[in-house]
Structure formats: structure tokens, C-alpha cells
Amino acid sequence: MKKYLALIFTLIIFATIHEGLHTIIATAYREYNEFRVKPYGLEVIYKTPVEERHGIKWGFISGTSNIATVLLGYLIFAFKKRFEKHQNDFIRALAYWLIIYLLFLDPLNLSIGSLFYGGDINGIVVGLGISRWVIQGIFFSVFFLNRELVAREVPPTFGVKTNHPLFRPWIAQNR
Numbered sequence: 001m002k003k004y005l006a007l008i009f010t011l012i013i014f015a016t017i018h019e020g021l022h023t024i025i026a027t028a029y030r031e032y033n034e035f036r037v038k039p040y041g042l043e044v045i046y047k048t049p050v051e052e053r054h055g056i057k058w059g060f061i062s063g064t065s066n067i068a069t070v071l072l073g074y075l076i077f078a079f080k081k082r083f084e085k086h087q088n089d090f091i092r093a094l095a096y097w098l099i100i101y102l103l104f105l106d107p108l109n110l111s112i113g114s115l116f117y118g119g120d121i122n123g124i125v126v127g128l129g130i131s132r133w134v135i136q137g138i139f140f141s142v143f144f145l146n147r148e149l150v151a152r153e154v155p156p157t158f159g160v161k162t163n164h165p166l167f168r169p170w171i172a173q174n175r
């Protein structure tokens with residue numbers, strides 16, 4: 001049970017940051033309506049119906065949380081050596097899973113996830129006026145690069161040995 005506590009806590013931290021930023025930005029634009037807990041996750045409900053949304057503010061409301069979580073993942077990744085040596089096993093495990101969640105989940109959400117359930121990509125498309133395929137391509141590339149970065153650096157740094165294909169480098173390193 002103790003093993004999974006950091007994993008669960010990491011998911012709670014991720015959801016709080018991601019949905020919290022949607023809430024903060026939507027409130028700043030006076031678009032926040034309510035917050036709902038759904039069986040598949042958390043959801044911020046906005047005042048303006050989807051079909052009536054237009055303007056750059058929707059790019060900010062929908063996209064800021066995605067960018068912020070990935071940037072936070074890079075920040076924690078940059079300090080991974082400090083967490084690797086932390087005396088508390090829970091903090092070490094939390095840092096390990098936070099790097100993975102923050103670098104993987106939103107790029108997956110905006111690339112592959114958006115093919116199935118829409119979500120944040122719809123607001124980004126409306127707000128920035130960019131094709132959803134371009135956004136999906138960018139975030140799939142970000143996911144692929146993050147996956148490679150994590151596979152090369154994170155498990156070895158934290159002393160985790162795995163044969164899972166998601167956590168093994170796919171691109172050969174030149175030595």
C-alpha cells in the first residue's frame with residue numbers, strides 16, 4: 001500500500017495543478033462557472049457554451065495548464081539529482097512519479113487523448129486559430145521527446161530497473 005501512496009498522491013497533485021490553473025485563468029476572464037468531480041476525473045465548467053466560444057482567451061484558459069504542467073515537469077527533472085539523494089523514500093518516489101506524470105500526461109492528453117474525447121485541445125484550437133492536427137502533432141512530438149528523456153534519465157537516476165517498453169530508450173545513443 002505504501003508503494004502506491006506516492007503514485008496516488010502524485011495523481012492528486014497533477015489534477016490539482018492542471019484543473020486549478022484552468023480555474024484560475026477562467027476566473028480571471030470571468031468564465032469560471034463550477035467544478036465537478038466525474039468518474040473519469042475532474043472537470044471545470046465554464047459559463048460560455050462550447051459552440052459560442054471564440055477569442056484568444058480560450059487558448060489561455062485551455063492551454064495554460066497543459067504548458068505549466070510540462071514546464072513544472074522539466075523543472076523537477078532538472079533537480080532530479082537532489083531528489084534522488086533525498087532521505088525520505090516517499091519524497092523520492094513522489095519526485096520520480098511527478099516527473100513522469102508531468103512530462104507525459106498533458107502531451108498525451110493533447111495528442112492522442114484528443115482523438116477520443118476532445119478536451120483542452122478544443123479551446124486551444126478556438127483560441128489560437130490553429131489546426132487541431134498541428135497542435136496534436138506538436139504535442140505528440142513533445143510526448144515522444146519527453147518519453148525518450150524520461151527513459152534515458154529518470155529510472156537510472158532513481159535506481160529503478162525496468163524492462164517496460166515505455167521506460168526503455170527507443171533511439172540508439174551514439175557513444
